[in-house]
Amino acid sequence: MQIKEIMRREIAGVQADDPVSRASAKMKAHDIGVLPVFRGDDMVGMLTDRDITVKAVAEGKSFQSVTTEETMIPDVIACQEDDDPVKAALIMKENKIRRLLVENNDGRVTGVISLGDIAHELSRRMAEVVVKGASES
């Protein structure tokens, strides 16, 4: 199985100077938890629902005035469309995030994936390991 088989292909982006309230509304409208952040046409980072919670809400900031740039992860953390789901899960684990952007071979963002989206495949792999371990003991 590859990421492209389970990723969400609906991508919404936000501009770096958009208010967090707009990002929140887009996440809700598209039922996703991560947005690529652009400055013009250049991707400059990514914003997750957790970023909004801990960097805006917890800080008591105004959702109408604090910008996505102030709350985003100033990096693009992504996996590839043809990656194995466990590899994507490990990228999330290493970066302590639960959502990823998905890129194609041209480096273009083509989707998003969450740890929850991968859970079924992780459970299948874990069951295989557990059964194998039990049969070998």
Add this chain to the structure above:
Amino acid sequence: MKIQDCLPERDVYARTIDSAQSAAMTMEKYDMASLPVFNGIRAVGVVTDRHIALSCGKPEKPGKKILVSEIMHKTNLTCPDNLEILEVYKSMEANHMAYLLVSDYTGKIIGSLTVEDIAGAMTSFLSGNRKN
């Protein structure tokens, strides 16, 4: 691997009358993505960082004015912390559940879990087995 192995913290919770900001501060302090929610001594639901984030689109209502009761997921479905995570995940998947309250052996609610918490634990299990 048991449910108790995935719980980030025990006995950290929110109340229905708490603000979204207060719940967010608790999540940040303890690095948790979900909190069990109590109304008095009764557990009535789960609130996640996603619930809080999606409440920010509401016009002109700051985080300290949004109540946890307005945004939480209402549930009293509970699992004991000594169950195997695979067993719990399969049950959650079959019943289309994304959140669960977690109890100890006395039945006391000690935390909450999301599917993503379990997925994170499965990732740790699989990465540990990859090294072996």
